[in-house]
Amino acid sequence: MNGAGRLPAAARAIATGDRRALARTISGIENGDPAVVPVVRALYPRTGRATVVGLTGPLGVGKSSVLNVLVAHLREAGRTVGVVAVDPSSPFSGGSVLGDRIRFERAAEDTGVYFRSMASRGEEGGIAAATRQVVRLLDAAGFEVVLVETVGSGQVDLAIRDVATTRVVVLVPHLGDEVQTLKAGLFEIADVFCVNKSDLPGADLARKDLAELVSLGGARHGWSPRIVLTSALARTGVPELWEAVEAHEKFLDASGARAEEDRRRLAREIVGIVRDRVGRDAMARLEKDPELRRLLDRVASRQLDPYAAADRLYAQRARRARQR
DSSP, rough: OOGGGGOHHHHHHHTTHHHHHHHHHEEEEEEEEGGGHHHHHHHHHOSOOOOOEEEOOSSSSSSHHHHHHHHHHHOOOOOOOTEEEEBBBBBTSSSSSTTOOOOOOOOOOOOOEEEEEOTTOOGGGOTTTTTHHHHHHHHTTTOEEEEEOOOOSSOOGGGGGGGEEEEEEEEEEEEEEHHHHHHHHHHHHEEEEOOOTTSSSHHHHHHHHHHHHHHHHHTTTOOEEEEEEEEEETTHHHHHHHHHHHHHHHHHHHHHHHHHHHHHHHHHHHHHHHHHHHHHHHHHHHOOOHHHHHHHHHHTTTTHHHHHHHHHHHHHHHHHHOOO
């Protein structure tokens, strides 16, 4: 592990609880500022301690309300909480449409909870590319629990798999047709089902429908998703929801699944970083390299198809790599 004296100043500040340094570094991550990369890299050995929980589900199911009461429950239990809320992006500015997050209730003087709203910036699955790094910063800053709320776009955000160790899919009563439509995605990521607005009629039926789907889907890696009824309005079911999350976290440790899933997530992350770098390099070369401009012209004139052009570009890159 890096010694505190060898950490960059901003990294030392974050590790010692400086919220301003944390906010500035998060902004740098969102904006793609290369100056924050040494900070993120230096803090990486200090990560891996927080419980990272993702909340996802269709629009209108009350994810933010569940988030509010869950934060309150964790704070009452003395747990420090970092929150990353990924909001839809403005198609014009790229910024977060719900940036101020008025609906998130928190006491300004409570230093045990830190909230950050981020724009999805068009990322597939509603998860901003920077979310993973921001979660790590909150982890390194000492928050015991990090909650990540996804956009919710009429479908379950499958990309939350690459961020959270426990995924909570939030639904509401009378979503029978939607549940059938979402079934494959639900069982691909759901560790816990949360039927919110359980004070409404149909909550028990929704739980029964989900229980049937869980029984048909079987256990994933030995874990059968828990089903919990909550009402953010009545503030009921929240302790049970957190108990279900903790049960899954204990299962990950006891079964050895945590290490296996971490390796899969890291593999996808590494490949994604390489893919992004290669893509940016290829785009720059297509715009500047005369030979590649001619290749692009041939595709534009329908003399060559994009797959063949990509094969040639890849082969050229491989040749250059071998010559180095």
